[in-house]
Amino acid sequence: MNTFKIETPRLILREWREDDAVVHNRLRNDPRVAETLGAPVTLDRSRESVARQRRHMTELGFCLWVVEQRHRSGMIGWCGMQPGPTPIEPDIEIGWTLHPALWGQGLATEAARACLDWAWSNTPLPRIAAITSMGNSRSRNVMLRLGMQRVEHGDFDHPALSQGDPLRRHVLYRISRPR
Amino acid sequence: MGEFRLETERLILREWRKEDRDHFWQMAASDQEMMRYLFPLTREKSDEAIDRQISHQANHGHCFWVVEHKDARRAIGYCGIIPPRPPIHEYELGWRFESAYWGQGLAREAAQATLEWSWANLDTMTIIAVTNEVNRRSWGLMARLGMQRNHGEDFDHPDVADGRFLSPLHHLSRQSSAMTFAIFAPSRPSRETGKNAT
Numbered sequence: 001m002n003t004f005k006i007e008t009p010r011l012i013l014r015e016w017r018e019d020d021a022v023v024h025n026r027l028r029n030d031p032r033v034a035e036t037l038g039a040p041v042t043l044d045r046s047r048e049s050v051a052r053q054r055r056h057m058t059e060l061g062f063c064l065w066v067v068e069q070r071h072r073s074g075m076i077g078w079c080g081m082q083p084g085p086t087p088i089e090p091d092i093e094i095g096w097t098l099h100p101a102l103w104g105q106g107l108a109t110e111a112a113r114a115c116l117d118w119a120w121s122n123t124p125l126p127r128i129a130a131i132t133s134m135g136n137s138r139s140r141n142v143m144l145r146l147g148m149q150r151v152e153h154g155d156f157d158h159p160a161l162s163q164g165d166p167l168r169r170h171v172l173y174r175i176s177r178p179r
Numbered sequence: 180m181g182e183f184r185l186e187t188e189r190l191i192l193r194e195w196r197k198e199d200r201d202h203f204w205q206m207a208a209s210d211q212e213m214m215r216y217l218f219p220l221t222r223e224k225s226d227e228a229i230d231r232q233i234s235h236q237a238n239h240g241h242c243f244w245v246v247e248h249k250d251a252r253r254a255i256g257y258c259g260i261i262p263p264r265p266p267i268h269e270y271e272l273g274w275r276f277e278s279a280y281w282g283q284g285l286a287r288e289a290a291q292a293t294l295e296w297s298w299a300n301l302d303t304m305t306i307i308a309v310t311n312e313v314n315r316r317s318w319g320l321m322a323r324l325g326m327q328r329n330h331g332e333d334f335d336h337p338d339v340a341d342g343r344f345l346s347p348l349h350h351l352s353r354q355s356s357a358m359t360f361a362i363f364a365p366s367r368p369s370r371e372t373g374k375n376a377t
Contacts, residue, residue, distance in 0.1 A: 019268045023305060025331040026361055043331045072364060074304025101363050 004057070006065070008114045011107065013065040013079060016054050020066055021047040023075045032100040036136045038167055056082055062119070064095055067111050076102055079111035081119060084129055087156040088172060091129040094119075096142065108142045116146060120177055127176045133158075133167040140171065148173040183236065183244065187292045190285060192244040192258060195233050199245050200226055202254050212278030235261050240300070243273055246289050248280070255280045258289035260297050260306065269361075270301060272308045281316070290324055298364055307361045318358060326360035333358055 006013040025046035027033060034040050056063035064080040077098035084093040094115055096108045119125055130148055132139040134155070143150075154172030161168040185192040204225040206213065235242035243259040256276030263269050272293060274286045297306055308326060310317040318328070 019265075022268070022332060026305075026327075026329045029329050029331050030327070040331060046331065069304075072304055073302045074364075076304060099363055101366055105366075 004065075006114050006118055007070070008110050010070055011111050011114070012068045012070055013111060013114065014068065015057055016050050016063070016066055018047075018050065020075060021050045024050055024078075027075070027077060027097065027099055030100055033097060036133060036139070036167070037097065038161065038165070053078075053082070062123070065115075067096075067098065067107075076107075077111075079108065080115050081128065084131065086159050087170075088129050088131060091127070091174070092119075092123075092125055093129045093131055094146075095130065096139075103138065108139075109145045112142060112146055116175065125177065127174050130173045130175075131158075131170045134169045134171050135166070140173070143173040146175065148175040183240070185244070185292055185296055187288045189249055190289055190292075191247040191249060192289060192292065193247065194236055195229055195242075195245055199254055200229055203229060203257070206256075206275070206277055210278050212281070213275070232259075232261075238262075241297075243275075244293075246274075246276070246285075248285070256286070256289070258286065258293055260293050260301070267307075269305050269307045270297065270303050272297075272306050287320055287323060290320065294324065294362065304364045305361050307359055309357060309359050311357055318360065321360040324362065326362040328358055328360050 004015050021043065025041065025043045028037060028046060028049075029040040053063040053065075060083075062081045064078045064082055066075050067077045067079050068074060069076055077096065079094075079096035079098075081092050081094050083089070084091045094112055096112050098108050098111075116128065119128060129151075130139075130143045130146075132143070151172040151174055154174075156170055156172065157168050158170045183192075183194045204222050207225055208222075232242040232244075236244075239262045241260050241262070243257050243261060245254050246256045246258050247253060248255045256274065258274035258276075260270050260272050263271075272290060274290055276286050294306065297303075308321050308324075310321065312318075322328070
């Protein structure tokens with residue numbers, strides 16, 4: 001059996017297991033994470049998220065993978081690619097979420113860069129998008145460090161967020177396959 | 180392999196001995212304050228719970244240990260960490276102390292030492308503790324230890340009463356909500372405590 005794995009100097013990206021839902025939920029509901037991803041979600045929602053990523057992996061060959069550190073077992077977040085929401089279809093988006101205790105160490109950039117490299121080598125995608133709420137400067141900085149460029153007139157309202165939600169307005173960044 | 184022993188300022192956390200069986204049983208069965216939080220086990224169940232701790236220690240090198248008070252020179256409670264056992268996939272921290280010793284920060288001292296030992300010796304990013312809404316002392320301490328409650332996990336832990344004698348009320352009142360607290364490994368693992376405790 002071939003187990004999927006991407007390794008970087010400090011990180012390992014792996015597939016989801018069903019029992020990852022609990023830690024997914026805990027991470028997703030951390031107040032500092034919820035600030036950027038929206039109000040806390042139920043454990044059932046996390047189970048659905050895990051199931052969706054597992055489905056992506058089966059159908060597309062990639063997903064938002066689980067991120068672990070090499071020196072200590074256990075999920076610290078997720079990073080990878082998935083189909084973007086309606087306004088950016090048919091683009092594939094790259095995304096990441098890491099535990100706030102580990103912010104500021106360049107781990108998101110390290111994981112995302114490995115994902116981009118993987119995508120250019122293993123998929124025919126001509127470009128990859130990234131989106132985040134307008135005020136999420138941390139994520140936007142990672143996008144810039146990855147060499148992504150903001151798409152002019154690309155701002156949009158995320159369809160999954162309701163009117164009045166401060167996270168609703170999103171920015172769009174893209175990067176093209178290197179020549 | 181040497182016997183496990185972990186010292187704090189006022190306490191010694193150590194492996195189980197034969198004479199601990201009576202203390203553990205009497206504490207569960209006769210401590211009125213604790214009875215509010217604990218389902219009274221039978222002596223048989225009490226001994227089975229100890230057997231599981233001894234087997235955790237033998238197989239994994241850790242368990243809910245016996246806590247001795249250095250001044251009292253006897254066991255006054257239990258504190259430690261048990262390995263993941265499906266359907267729970269994470270290490271679980273727990274404690275139980277004689278009510279006469281509550282309010283002196285002893286549980287905190289023991290739990291803190293256990294956490295530091297765990298980060299230095301166990302390969303995990305997360306440690307959980309489970310308690311019940313009505314056990315305010317217990318979840319108060321979890322919060323003071325830096326553990327965070329995740330509401331998403333309330334009610335969710337399956338009842339594995341046999342494995343968790345330190346989860347007060349968990350099996351006593353399933354209607355009342357079980358709460359899970361979790362703590363994430365510090366960015367730089369503490370190496371000061373516990374490394375030599377083998």
